[in-house]
Amino acid sequence: MRLDKYLKVSRLMKRRTVANEACDAGRVSVNGKPARASYEVKLGDLIEIALGQKTMRVRVAAINEFTKKEDAAAMYTIEP
Numbered sequence: 001m002r003l004d005k006y007l008k009v010s011r012l013m014k015r016r017t018v019a020n021e022a023c024d025a026g027r028v029s030v031n032g033k034p035a036r037a038s039y040e041v042k043l044g045d046l047i048e049i050a051l052g053q054k055t056m057r058v059r060v061a062a063i064n065e066f067t068k069k070e071d072a073a074a075m076y077t078i079e080p
Helices: 003-009 016-024 069-075
Strands: 028-030 046-051 054-060 076-078
Touching: 003 016, 003 028, 003 046, 003 069, 016 028, 069 076
Parallel strands: none
Antiparallel strands: 028 046, 046 054, 054 076
């Protein structure tokens, strides 16, 4: 699954276009490297998202094409 779609489906970002723009601006990195929106997400990947002064780090736990709002948080684990 593409990175921008994963961020949207897992509800880490509200819209896919916002996720795409964040990737283009260099605010999203995977496994320590800046990632493009077309990056293919794999289980175990560490995604870092810079949101203002905060940086959110999450590890990919599941990849689902579609998910309910209640189950979206099960797609990732938050890293310290």
